[in-house]
Amino acid sequence: MKRTVPLFISAITGFVLIGTAFIPKFVDWGNDAMAWFNLLAAFAFILGGGNLLKMQLQKISAQQPGWGYAAVTLIAFFVTLFVGLVKVGVHPNVKFPEFAWSGDYLQEDGAFWWLFEYIFTPLSATMFALLAFYISSAAFRAFRAKNTEATILLIIAVIILLGRTYASVWLTGWLPDEFILGDSGIKYSDFNLQNLSEVIMENFTTAGMRAIKIGIALGVASTSLKVLLGVDRSYLGSDQEV
Amino acid sequence: MLDFLQHLDRRWIFLLMFIAVAVPLIMGTTFPEVPSDQVMAVFEAVDNLPDGSNVVMALDYDPASQGELQPMASAFTRHCAIKKHNIYFMTLWPQGISMIQNSIGILQDEYPETYKGKYGTKYVNLGFRAGNEGVIKLVVEDLKKSYSTDIHGTNLDNIPLTKNLKNIQQVDLLCNVSAGYPGSQEWVLYGSSPFDIPTVVGCTGVQAPIMLPYIPDQLTGMLAAIKGAAEYEQAIINAYPELESNPNAKEGLVRMGPQLVAHLLLISLILLGNVIYIWERKQGLHQ
Amino acid sequence: MKQSTLIWTILMVAGGGFLLFQASKGNGRVYVREIPVEATASQPDSEPQVYQWTKNQQVPQSEKDDPGVSFSLSRTVGLWVAAFCTLAIFSFLYGDNPLYKFTEAIFVGVSAGYAMVVAFWTEIATNLFAKLLPGLARITFYPDIDSTTRPELLYLIPLVLSILLLWRLSPKGSWIARWPLAFFIGATAGIRLISYLETDFIGQLQSTVMPFLVFASDGSLLWDKSLKNTVFIVGVLSCMVYFFFSIEHEGIIKYVSRLGIWVLMVTFGASFAYTVMGRIALLSGRLVFLFNDWLGI
Structure with a gap:
């Protein structure tokens, strides 16, 4: 019951969805399965919120270090949840004004919109903006030409960094638009940094990424088959689970 | 000197980075851009469609990536608006709903004669659905199974643009702006590649390779x-010079100033770091 | 006081003074234009009733004296809260501090709440509640639902699966959550197996099948295109040889795989450069908010 039923559920769902590529009748079944899949994905957000609640409450009740911040998290969580679910400050849909709850939950000037616009947006955007500082510090301390491979990586990075800005024009814009070795098809200007960076991206980066993609595709296919055939059961967790 | 640099507090590097980005932004430094072939392919995909074509605009990003992707989304929106295309907005990211609002703001404020008061006939906002690639699988086969209503709760059968739309295989172009998973790669895997839907994407530097x-x-x-x-903004301005006077249409061009100075700073830091490394090796610190 | 601490203190005081100076000039205030909205009740059988309210449209500060434009307290407070949040997160660059931790805690709470609310209104209410109970959905959140719509009982299956998924939070019987999880994993494996094989394996191999030698219509060798194709094919193959871990990298394989490593290093070098570009753009975006939207520089 604990392990056999999930194995059957996973195999049937997976093979029906694989079948949609070959058997027309399976397409409708596949679409139904995807609609349920999307609903489960939405419930996963609820599960995530529930888990956060559980962990923060444990932290507060045990008075662990920093439990005050856990309380702040919970207050922010509940306020957001309340104003969003109750649609605080939201006007009804213009077509159905007599239905108070018919308005858009993220309507401009609603409380939920305010929280998103003035708290969530600056906080998340600034968190990611910090990375610009840390990448500069890492470049200074960790990006060392220790061997051939690291040196290649470093040189290419510098060429792309220059080639993707106006520095490429300053540094190599003077290269003449004339053919090298007569009618060879290659000009001196082809070696300016902008062109070089494009050549690197089109020929070398694409080649490397293509090989990685092919490798990943084979990996995904074999892992999927292992899961569907019940060879890989790691997602079921341990037998000790209550 | 090298000894001082070896033990340099990283906060000085942070300050340098701040100055490198802030000063060109305040000065409004811009540089001329020449659109590359790859960018022109995107431009032509939007521009060569007959006026009033149907375009799905999937904006799969959040405020965290807005600094990098908003200029692209705005440029896509402006270009489609100039071509009077019918636009279907949707997102696979919960935070993407506000990003769609930004684009709708552009349609209403800058192109009122085509889009103001034309919700449902010239553009529609489908909003967000949970499920990542699951949503893509449904919208390419059976749109209304995933989106039975738009973001305002209006039934898609009561909206002229979506009334007869079975799935997005029927649209003329898919424009995707994406910050990661789910995004451009998933649209190619489950949409454009198996169903041959013409697709152009705008994505972050991390995703580009x-x-x-x-x-x-x-x-x-x-x-x-x-x-x-x-480059895309420049391509649009070259083709439609009336945008030259619109500062909002140059968001990306303005960001290339800080980009130049910050790249030069970063290269200097890498070189300086390596000089210190070579010096340390000579001193025998890496034996 | 240490010299560096003194310098940082001077920098921060100067920054704070600059902020106060900018704020005193009237920046950081938001103005809106009020647009009246009038709506008539949609029910034909009820008495015609008109509902009125106003919605606000943000305008640039230059239009603050225009008729119908007024100062918006809620949006101005919001702007200052946003600026405070931005600076609080940036304060982490100087060092970990209570202000950063406080805003980080708020971020976690708001993010989780936001995701739950959006998931509820967009998927659960629309695609579950409205499908199972269309009548109730019509008189509450979705009046546009057709009154003849019948409940779709097939949606009881995802409802049950969802409840089983949430059972995971319970102290007992959480193993039952394996059933919806198995459905989720099975569906993911099913759609990925086909898509990855079709697009990333066969599709990518097809795109790599190209001639080593390219000739023009007059029969002459286009050696630049030939070189390009050759470099590309050799690049892909050498990287794939490197990924072949089930054979020992000796002899010719050793040299080919070494070439593959170099191609991969070029790939990662370009990826690093593009990542840097992205990160700097994010910082620019944030500074544009501080300088333009808040300080009005």
């Missing part, structure tokens, strides 16, 4: 990072 192998067979074109956005 990952998307390259799909071009041109499985993906028509790509705007890579802020440089791609700036």
Whole structure:
């Protein structure tokens, strides 16, 4: 019951969805399965919120270090949840004004919109903006030409960094638009940094990424088959689970 | 000197980075851009469609990536608006709903004669659905199974643009702006490649190398990072010079100033770091 | 006081003074234009009733004296809260501090709440509640639902699966959550197996099948295109040889795989450069908010 039923559920769902590529009748079944899949994905957000609640409450009740911040998290969580679910400050849909709850939950000037616009947006955007500082510090301390491979990586990075800005024009814009070795098809200007960076991206980066993609595709296919055939059961967790 | 640099507090590097980005932004330094072939492929994909074509605009990003992707999304929106295309907005990211609002703001404020009061006939906002690639699988086969209503709760059968739309295989172009998973790669995997839907994407610098192998067979074109956005803006301005006077249409171009100075700073830091490394090796610190 | 601490203190005081100076010039205030909205009740059988309210449209500060434009307290407070949040997160660059931790805690709470609310209104209410109970959905959240719509009982299956998924939070019987999880994993494996094989394996191999030698219509060798194709094919193959871990990298394989490593290094070098570009753009975006939207520089 604990392990056999999930194995059957996973195999049937997976093979029906694989079948949609070959058997027309399976397409409708596949679409139904995807609609349920999307609903489960939405419930996963609820599960995530529930888990956060559980962990923060444990932290507060045990008075662990920093439990005050856990309380702040919970207050922010509940306020957001309340104003969003109750649609605080939201006007009804213009077509159905007599239905108070018919308005858009993220309507401009609603409380939920305010929280998103003035708290969530600056906080998340600034968190990611910090990375610009840390990448500069890492470049200074960790990006060392220790061997051939690291040196290649470093040189290419510098060429792309220059080639993707106006520095490429300053540094190599003077290269003449004339053919090298007569009618060879290659000009001196082809070696300016902008062109070089494009050549690197089109020929070398694409080649490397293509090989990685092919490798990943084979990996995904074999892992999927292992899961569907019940060879890989790691997602079921341990037998000790209550 | 090298000894001082070896033990340099990283906060000085942070300050340098701040100055490198802030000063060109305050000064409004911009540089001329020449659109590359890859960017022109995107431009032509939107521009060569007959006026009033149907375009799905999938904006899969959040405020965290807005600095990099908003210029692209705005440029896509302006270009489609100039061509009077019918636009279907949707997102796979919960935070993407506000990003769609930004684009709708552009349609209403800058192109009122085509889009103001034309909700449902010239553009529609489908909003967000949970499920990542699950949503893509449904919208390419059976749109209304995933989106039975738009963001305002209106039944799609009561909206002129979506009334007869079974799935997005029927649209003329898919424009995707994406910050990661789910995004451009999933649209190619489950949409453009198996169903041959013409697709162009704008994505972050992190994703750009990952998307390259799909071009041109499985993906028509790509705007890579802020440089791609700036070149695309320039391509639109070249074709439609009336945008020259609109400062909002140069968001990406303005960002290339800080980009230049910050790149030069970063290269200097890498070189300086390596000078210190070589000096340390000579001193025998890496034996 | 240490010299560096003194310098940082001076920098921060100067920054704070600059902020106060900018704020005193009237920046950081938001103005809106009020647009009246009038709506008539949609029910034909009820008495015609008109509902009125106003919605606000943000305008640039230059239009603050225009008729119908007024100062918006809620949006101005919001702007300052946003600026405070931005600076609080940036304060982490100087060092970990209570202000950063406080805003980080708020971020976690708001993010989780936001995701739950959006998931509820967009998927659960629309695609579950409205499908199972269309009548109730019509008189509450979705009046546009057709009154003849019948409940779709097939949606009881995802409802049950969802409840089983949430059972995971319970102290007992959480193993039952394996059933919806198995459905989720099975569906993911099913759609990925086909898509990855079709697009990333066969599709990518097809795109790599190209001639080593390219000739023009007059029969002459286009050696630049030939070189390009050759470099590309050799690049892909050498990287794939490197990924072949089930054979020992000796002899010719060793040299080919070494070439593959170099091609991969070029790939990662370009990826690093593009990542840097992206990160700097994010910082620019944030500074544009501080300088333009808040300080009005």
